[in-house]
Amino acid sequence: MMVDWTLYVITDRRVAGERSILDVVRAAIAGGASVIQLREKEATTREMIELGQALHEITRAAGIPLIVNDRVDVALAIDAEGVHVGQDDMPAAIARRLIGPDRILGVSARTVEEAVQAERDGADYLGVGDIYGTPTKPDAGEPIGVAGVAAITRAVSIPVVGIGGITPANAAAVIEAGAVGVAVISAVVGAADPEAAARQLRTIVEEVKKGRKS
């Protein structure tokens, strides 16, 4: 599956607040989100599956991939296009074995060492960060900055998506550092107008990529 990594939006019901997370995702996709990740740390397995099935209908209709955070079982249950594992989740090599060769495997990396290991273990892409410091992952450690992104993109050949505190004000620098896209929770899911927020981020990323090619 060819994936457009430009704007990778991660769900969080708590960040969506009173609004339906499904409505927020629909708006994000209308604004240009090109990948959706289901990430719900506080949900039961049953809730994740039900939410995942509903999200998958939306992403399928939009022709973009749905990736499940951490939970390989949920990804298999809802036949998601991929799974994303962090360093506290299932080891990437085991995840690759369980999901098979065709599903997308993403791995979180904050160091060159983790990134190189993840590529070796079968990752299709990396989520690299925390870049700027993020409110939704307070335990993520010191931000790695765009220098961290640049070091990792030089060390691996798979696509790198930047994550962690990305906003319209700092997104361009992430792409300039070598990432192919930006992953966000708060900047879109927590925005007053998720569609407009997604459109603004997408435009910024595309502008930098256009400049890179010319």
Add this chain to the structure above:
Amino acid sequence: MMVDWTLYVITDRRVAGERSILDVVRAAIAGGASVIQLREKEATTREMIELGQALHEITRAAGIPLIVNDRVDVALAIDAEGVHVGQDDMPAAIARRLIGPDRILGVSARTVEEAVQAERDGADYLGVGDIYGTPTKPDAGEPIGVAGVAAITRAVSIPVVGIGGITPANAAAVIEAGAVGVAVISAVVGAADPEAAARQLRTIVEEVKKGRKS
């Protein structure tokens, strides 16, 4: 796989307290535990896999099955003999599809309706309760008592293991109601001497079963 359901011991690191959960499980098996379930609601996926791998070495050496609570992904990752799903976990029919026909599938049931549905969905056995009220599942609802166990064992043809507040003082009644074994956390994992506690429970269950046959 033929399983002896007599004494089904469920892990909980918090109940084990200062002691190593692996030592507690070794002691429980020495005392006669015939099934071990890995159930760690507060652990990361990585921690569950590491603990599960260590437990699996112990249960394999003892020739008894290891069953993973809720997490089909962890069960597949560590090649456990089975998985147990509750009503908030993955639907039983999906779990059966993901684990294949040979692994053991257990389902929690507190009503005849849930029990019959679980058998239909491919359960190999049922965990029935909460029978007496349990401190480790404070959200389990009203205890169903041994009358609840009796009603379910009459309604299904798969083995029923009783669970919820079982102690040496009330275990016999669970078997007399038709269960083939008892599942415990606190009564063994929380006991001062887990081996002695397991031996005492096992003896009680075996005595009732012996009486039933004669």
